[in-house]
Amino acid sequence: MFLKSAAVALTALLATSLTAKAETIPVLVPITGFLSLEGTSQRNGAVLAIERYGKDLGLDAEVTDTGTSPEGAVTALRRALEDKPSAAVASMLGTQMLAMLPIAGRAGVPLLTVSGTAKITEIGIPWVFRFFPGDSVVKVAQARYAIEELGAKRPALLHQTTAYGQSGAEHLRRIMRELGAPLVFEEAIDISVKDMLPALTRMQEAKPDLILLHLHSGSTALVIRQARDQNIALPILAGSAMHQPTTAALLEPKQLAGVCAESASSPISEPEGQVEDFTAEYRARFGTEPDAFALAQYDGVSMLIAAKNAGARTAAEVRDWLASNSYDGLAMTYKSDGKGNMAHDAVVVCYDGKSAVPVIKRRYENVSGVK
Template identity: 25%
Template sequence: MKTSLLAGLALGLLMAGATAGSAQAQIKIGLAAPLTGNSAAFGAQLKNGTVQAVEDINKAGGIKGQKLELSIGDDASDPKQGVSVANKFASEGVKMVVGDFNSGVSIPSSEAYLDAGIIQVTPGSTALKFTERGNWNTFRTCGRDDQQGAVAGDYLAAQFKGKKVAFVHDKTPYGKGLVDETLKAFRAKGGKEILIEGINPGEKDYSALVSKLKQANTDAIYFGGYYTEAGLVIRQMRDQGLKAPLVGGDGVVDKELVAIAGPSAEGTLTTFPPDARKNPNAKAAIAAFKAKNIEPEGYTLYAYAAVQVLAKAIEATGSTDGKKLADYLHQGKPTTTVIGDIAYDKKGDITRPDYVMYVWKKNAAGTVDYTGNELAQ
């Protein structure tokens, strides 16, 4: 009887250990993105990319036999909501996070992640401040506003030399930061702006701004902000007979720009990294997206790459501890991803930043798009 009891106890302990082992075989990863609000199209890109990367890694056996378990939080492009999502993830035991998208959300949420020991990789926050504060936990798979602004400023100075260029931003950390950096490069090349204006995101009527731009005989407008407001400004400029092109940054790069601006979107210029869909490393991932009728545009593959970066760090360190993962990434060892090899400096910025200028024009199907329309620099 005693032997049977001991055998049963041993079996029970073994089963308990197996259950605990199974529970440990899940690595909790979070996605924080604007699934609602005025950046929801970008939130969809981040969700598509992250979900597909997690699926593909798990299908291939996970990381050292452990599967990724994804939690998704909607920050609604709101800083307070972003911090709430961060606190929720921390309470759930999430070890690492892809997100947020908006710099104005990523910056405050990163402080909450820092307190919780969570590493954060943003696919789309370009504000300098995100990685300039000395926090160990902040990384990105995209470039920065100063790199993007340099390309835009140089382009404006060369292409609109002696012309009247206006600068408009949406007062967000991203939009204003991008205008500031573009202005630096523009002025350094001899450019002189005719006016700088701030708008309130979420408004529908920008006729007062358009009137001011018309009165100043503006030849080009540089816009720091997102596709929602950019589309409205473009449409209202054309409605009032102002034909000056709008030049914007990566926050404008989504097909929703055309849905809002209509045919008037043609001729818009935007800075964005070289099209990741052309990268040979992305071939299998793109096939998986296509099978779901998803076009991996914009930041979709940048979110996918963020998961790959985190997976490689776990594989290399054998740990899910945020600080250990960050220490590994800060070493600058390259990770092969769908957007190319990524290596980090001590701040958490990628060491191969690159932006090009695109022009939006009609493709063979008659749809206005930026795809394949990279301008020679």
């Protein structure tokens, strides 16, 4: 009698401890180094989704910093794989993804990322799911908006020398040429460059009618600020860094007049509905404004949790579910194209010169190719 009740109690204890710690979802993102701003958003989005929807399943997030080296990412992944997770949130830095993918492939663990680097879904390792539109989506949106809405004929491009900057520039160069408005000026800018005047001066000699930016946050703000200080009033169509509230915070609203940016979404621009709830919750939890990276990773992890709710338990089941189902996220509807590209929509947001919150001007859905 006593033994039986003891056994029952023990089983119950074991069961609760098991459900309470059913699974830890590793969040392997760069929270130090030059990509720490974006990486922090990625982390916050993942953590928020797990805290909001994962509790019932006993899910828990464990964040590991990957730094900015491929080596750091591999170490973080090896560490995470010790616990045999059914999926992991992985760095938005392309070089890190390329290093992690073969290992994740061998271990059979799907990686959920918001990296924009085209190559990660092209190397034939079917364990990656990208919840942020790649360059082949957002750069098309950026190019089309430049030409169709802003009437650009002589665009100039300033891009970063990082992996993000170089791949984006390659896409823009090609797309603008295909759309009949080839770049008249191009300059690569190192992340440590502070003085943008030299580039702006030479750019003006090429007489552009629009400035395209494909830079990280700090450089984006520096270019816009110095261009406006120099009374360069050209329209500026920036990369997704510009939509980040932290970037806008570096500039005065009037400097932002005539500035637009591509992005996957712009959570703070949506005044109502579920996105607004997300924004409010995000603010309360982290004390900062959410951006598209945070929302995309939030959606990605939400889809992972949907897979689990649908009965996917093992890593292979999770992968199969992610690969074959569509999911209505807050930013857009996600569905794999067969290679793990889940996001196919983009938006262009613009600032009105009075507010630091941009307005969504256009949505581009199911972008593929230049069409």
